[in-house]
Amino acid sequence: MLDRLQLGEVPKKPHTQLRHEGRLRFEHCLTRLGFDGPFTIAYRENAPHVQLAVAAHTAIAPETPAPPELLLRRHYLSQRLPVSPHSPLSARTPLLVSDDVAIGVLRPSGSDPVYFENGDGDDLYYIHEGAGTLRSILGDVAFAAGDYLLVPRGIVHRFVLPDGVAQHWLVIEARKDLHIPRQFRNEVGQLRMDAPYTHRDFRRPVFTGPLDEGLRDVVAKRQGRLTRYTYPYSPLDVVGWDGTVYPWAFPILAFQPRTSSVHLPPTIHGTFAIGGGLVCSFVPRLVDWDPAAIPCPYPHASVHCDEVIFYCKGNFTSRKGVGPGSLSFHPMGTAHGPHPGAYEGSIGATRTDELAVMLDVFKPLTPTSAALALEDPGYHMSFVPPELLAGRAS
Ligand SMILES: [Fe+2]
Structure with missing residues (x-):
């Protein structure tokens, strides 16, 4: 995680009342490593855990291990992966997997029709070809070819892709954790002057407040299985947030x-x-x-x-x-x-x-x-x- 941001409307202290026309907002605390790690607290118009319907969601490429017999150096031609008729959520194609990481590629052809939260890992994308917008409960991050794009686990989001733009991405699902190497930081957490990049190199979310795109479904992934929750309201109902857990883009x-x-x-x-x-x-x-x-x-x-x-x-x-x-x-x-x-x-x-x-x-x-x-x-x-x-x- 990078540094702390505070965007939109938040109360003076965490876990205290924030009201709009008398109606209480709900906190949505996203905490990592139990309660020991980085966290973000979002304030929502509605409770984040109230869902009208739950169902299985199957539209994702299976992660089928195929252990080879011989120990060989290998070369995979991801440029031969056919363009998927699906959005990024369903176009993810895992190629190399372990308990710690899943490395895959995807060539999506359209915007996600649902929101997605990955409970299996932090997703680090590298945009080899393409462009678009990562839309999340914490704001939008625009991206283009040559960008790394981080979506921390548990952040509800979807990809909005322009028509007619070829997309070819690498995805690294970091199943334990993804962070800035600790040796790049000084004792107050700032990136050191001898780190290989600076705080200014990162593009943080642009947050404009609650958004209703007419979508109500959130697909959650955990242990490779997908569950679709249907909400009674827009999942992008965040009025403000602060914390260090949020998506960002970094040009390689x-x-x-x-x-x-x-x-x-x-x-x-x-x-x-x-x-x-x-x-x-x-x-x-x-x-x-x-x-x-x-x-x-x-x-x-x-x-x-x-x-x-x-x-x-x-x-x-x-x-x-x-x-x-x-x-x-x-x-x-x-x-x-x-x-x-x-x-x-x-x-x-x-x-x-x-x-x-x-x-x-x-x-x-x-x-x-x-x-x-x-x-x-x-x-x-x-x-x-x-x-x-x-x-x-x-
Ligand atoms: Fe090497």
């Missing part, structure tokens, strides 16, 4: 990269912490300047982490055959490294124009059946130099 290019004379580990690209992992941003930058430096990432075995990279734009120095929308998965337990020629070929480079989102996680990820359908079967062996393959064939 606002991340300030670090470079050294020789190669630094990927942790310097760390952008957001999730329980059990780290989200990193690889943005265009100058590269290592020591005359003997090898700017390309070294072959390595990160023996406690699975590594996932979503390639967004530019020429990724260590990879061949991947393009925008590609998602590579390098599991712990075996080494990975650059493609043939990339290691030596990077010597003398002065900059890179690569743009990518990386996720290192400690719990092993399992591909889903949807991932298998997008897999590039030749990826694991694409790291063998052609001359070795030729020698084997002769």
